Amino acid sequence: MNESETNNAVLINNLSFQYGNQNVLENVSLQIKKGSFLGLVGPNGSGKSTLIKLILGLIPLQSGEITLFDQRISKFKQWERIGFVSQKANSFNSGFPATVFEVVSMGLYGKVGLMRFLNRKHKQLVRDVIEQVGMTEYIHKNIGELSGGQQQRVFIARALVSEPELLILDEPTVGVDAASVKQFYDMLDHLNRDNGITLILVTHDIGVMTDHVTDVACLNKTLHFHGNTADFEANQDLSSFYGHDVHLVTHNHHHGGH
């Protein structure tokens, strides 16, 4: 980390975005501090993935500003500081011919070109991140033979080999069974607390999430709430609106209290 940097991993200022003439994000401002673990929640179609794509520079800004580690996104070049794991990561079928070690090594491609040129240091790094996500005993297993939750850990390890300071996860627990979800969150806690990695987690698992995240942001085109987890839970309107029935809510609904 750079000594002269502020405490912000991500700073979003007055961001708006449209697909065609559909407003998807309106005047969103959000400060994500280094070391925090942010849960980003919102109904289907509320703009969560769009916000993440904008932060990752995958789609261009239209209005407003995003600052990553104190650099305007248009000038930002240190993309290795940011890792991303998507919901669709766990789609390997049982025939996929790559081991956990190999899949995680692919995360180094940007650094070393081809996997067969991995040096001792790189191999150790690959083993270390596999250890961090608790997959050491599966290191030589084929990825396709693992459960969805285990595959997702492997994808997190793959994102971790480039040693990101910020890791963004877009609904990583979709399709993962309840028992594995708990372990998955424990692993995220470890990365956040022990390794100091800032996390942004897009999720619909409100109940599980609030036991782990430090901060919550509720998005429904505009930002309805951003604050610490205790304040989110204390606000009954918010936790029920963004809770279990979130899939049924339409954009036209009214919801008070904030």
Ligand SMILES: Nc1ncnc2c1ncn2[C@@H]1O[C@H](COP(=O)(O)OP(=O)(O)OP(=O)(O)O)[C@@H](O)[C@H]1O
């Ligand atoms: N490439 C695109 N072109 C046009 N419209 C899009 C595109 N991507 C998303 N949208 C629309 O923008 C809105 C926000 O979508 P977005 O994927 O950001 O929501 P989300 O909160 O991530 O939803 P979900 O929880 O269902 O994943 C939706 O109405 C969606 O249909």
